[in-house]
Amino acid sequence: MSSPQNPMPQAAPAWQGTAASPHAGYTSPIPVVRTHLGHALVSEWTKIRSVRSTVWTLGVFVLLVLGIGLLTGVVVSSSSSEMSSADNPLTLGFFGLLLGSICLITLGVLTTASEYGTGMIRTTMTACPSRGRVLAAKALVFFLVAFTTTLVSSVLVAFAQTAMLGGSGVRQPSGAEWLKGTVGVSLYLALLGLLSLVVGSILRHSAGAITIMIGVVLAPLVIALFMFTQSLEKVRTALIDYSIPNQLSVFYSNSLTHSGPSGWDPLWIVLAVTALAFAGAWALLRQRDV
Template structure:
């Protein structure tokens, strides 16, 4: 009996010695977040809705502007016109950024995540990397496809635009970049608010409500409103943004500053608050 016990103990110690202990690293955290992403149906559903929305709105604009009339808006005839679906896309990608973070807080899974990654910061960077790469690739493909399909519809009735025309690549890639950065801001809001409804309300207020409120206060308010994410994004994604507006380069810098500030605030919040 004692021999059997000794043999069993030796076997357990041998098995334990063969366990490959793997320390926490950013690469492993990214792999973990990728597994979470692909296992959630909601992430693919929201991302798919953003793609379908871009394509559908682009097709509608192409169909409605294939014949020139005297009462068409200038922006509906510009080279950036087929990409106006970003008005819907920014909401969906922003909501996706929120859900990718806040869903863990709502289910309590964040406690297990922080137990596996005690330093916490790698979790933020891993989620940011997975979200940014996936949405950038998918939405870039979506914007290029939307532009090409819409122009194919238009070219059946009148001359349209091509990717080689001046400014077109700025609108196409800029639209994708804007939606990704809007989603990053949404995700960082979720790190700070930690509630899905609260995060969504905060994101929508930042994108739509607050700039509109500033616009009610005359020219001074409108000049302030152009520094909010949505209007800064329009500066480099729309051929003829509403006045007053920033230059494309300044608009991009302002939007990047919003994203960096949101990341910094989320990082500080993550270090100071418990799960």
């Protein structure tokens, strides 16, 4: 009786590899893509546009800027004595933007600090372990959203106000005044909101960060108003000169004093402060546990 023939040896599956190299020849069925800043930007854009806080804060911002701006234009146009022919008509948009800045501050803080409150930051850092990339993506997305919203709102108000005041003897703004009263103001407020985002990342507490930023906006001017003594005159003047409301008014050539920032100085000031705060937030983010 003949002995049974040995069966043909079967080839090992590709995933088993060989004895010398157990993973040689393995090919993952899932495509592996090296992540980059673009992926983080898409993620942050998805988050910022899908939460209701963005809709509410930006909605209230637009309502304040347009509502107060148009109301001010109607009141001034009905009384020709309110503005002289030498005044910049774009100044009437100041009040709505000043109140609207609180909305941008709130949204900026919530963009970072709210994730710590909900625990979502753990998922974010797991998906993108590069913490500096996460902070940069949040900053870029928020800045573009804040700048675009502010620019559109300020331009609409500016056109409406100049149209309403056209028959009241008020002069038309120059090109430089248009640039500062729309693009300049929008850059300033977007950077102020970005500073709030960075403060939210540093404190990791929404209520605390919002309170601090509102204090930064309002406290210097309010404190200066109660400094009556002559010995505090220099301190009082400095607080008024560098307060947020006064810096915002500089873009309309309507500063509260004659010794503080002028031209585009407020933009460089807030840019420098935001850059320093961003560097501090980046350093803390790398050292902290999530």
